[in-house]
Amino acid sequence: MSANTVPVATDDDLRALSLRVREHIIRMSTGGGCFIGASLSCADLVAYLYARVLNLSPSTLTDPGRDYFFLSKGHDVPAVYGTLAELGYIPRERLQNHLKPTDSLYWHPNRKVPGVEFHSGSLGHLLSVSIGVALDIKMRGGQNKVYVVLGDGECDEGSVWEGFLVANAYGLDNLVAIIDRNEFQANIRTEELIPLEPLDQKLAAFGWGVRMVNGHDFAAMAYAFEGLPAKPGSPTCIIARTVRGKGLPSIEARADRWFVNFKPEEIEALLKELHGEEQARLTSETLMVR
């Protein structure tokens, strides 16, 4: 492990870790910006998975017995970059290269970053890629698991539902799909545009074992990720209830704070807000796709 590894033994450690990850995300939301809202909604989940769940470390990145993590909603990648930097997969300083032509840290993930298994960006792809990996692990009698984070808006894509069908058909009990249920598509609430509820019942009807969890509560996550599969012989879906922009009250659950390129002074204000000081006054425009 490299020098920048942080402790992860206690829930307090995890809270400290995810706070650092959020700081990284905020810093990546200037100089070009990033998809800050969704990155913050899944920051606790991603940090928890890498720190506690995945049988993976910087020294086992090519071990066929490792657990696999796929980020299907690729625009959340700042949460992954921040986690990888804190857990010693990449140097923290490398995050300063965000969006630079000399590095590979752009708005969606790619395999050149240690700890990233596969690129994504176009939604609805990595459930099927995860199924391929899970099938091969089963063919070889491996015990490792495959975790894939999907967005709730991403569940509009037909290929996601193909994947739900196929994973069930092949009884992939080594596959865990985590839906970051922050209740937003890009700029509109899922239930106002293309309703997903009752999402748990839909997944259960597709044959999956389903668990619900507060995606910001590490104690609850410990319970949710314990003793998988949730249903014997079946893939597991963990629906994680999250808040878009979590940690920054000034942007939490706001439709317009999706992709933002903040001014440098706003970054300082947001970092203070993250640490419980007064809310930042934000004037930067946001990217609205509708």
Next chain:
Amino acid sequence: MTPRYETVLRELAEKDERIVVMTAENRAAIRNLPPVLGKRFIDVGICEQTMIGVAAGLALRGRRPVAHALATFITLRAYEFIRDDLGIPNLPGVLVGGVPGFLSDANGPTHQAIDDVALMRTIPNVRVVCPADEHELAEALPVLIEEGAPVYVRHIPLMPVFERKKQFAYGQAEVLSDGEDIGILSYGLCSREALTAAKILRGKGLSVRQVHVASLKPLDEAAVLETLGKCRVTFTIEDHLLSGGLFSIVAELMAKRNKAAKVVPFALEERWFVPTLLKDVLEVEGFTGEKLAERMSRAAEAT
């Protein structure tokens, strides 16, 4: 005896544990393989996108997937999955398209893969191979699997009508005859009809250079340029749209090499072909050997 594609695939898969045979519930070419391959036969149902994503996942784990679906569905429905999940990472995957081009006979436009070459060849890293018959495909298969690159293949499940002097290799065309009056560049099914056409033209006293271009990407540039250089007029013959297929490939090469030559395309211009049985498709679209010969001699006289 001509080896069947399925037999060769089975033999290769029995020897090579990396090979996984996949289909999106189209087992026409591989119906005897499930009991032989067990878990290494994966049918995802009618989910072409998922099939390609799963293939990428398998390839990440060191497998060599060989995936089957109708040519339209594997190239069109799953296009972005091929581009993103096999093309961007350059992962191994042999994508076998059934009933390509005119072979979809009476199915109608939804089933007409006449844009497959155009679509597949624009994806970086993805190769395109269109053998003329079952034997050539069977012979190419070990090369395609071993190369470890993503490749799209048209499957023509017909017996050979011509012998090839050389083993299949990427970037290598087969010169079936040499001559200077008329040049013919073609692939897949059309190479078969063009063979008959070439015979007819030779019977009329014309010398014909016929080149079967199975490897469309990478291209045998030398064989194409030699044809353009020595023949009075060259025809590209393909059951494909005029845009993006062999005619485009040749035109791009000419522009790139600053080469001028008389080239006449026989292709489908901005339309789908008449849906009917294959022999009638060839007849009404003017792609039988006889019709091609007629069209070529008419065009050659006009030049």
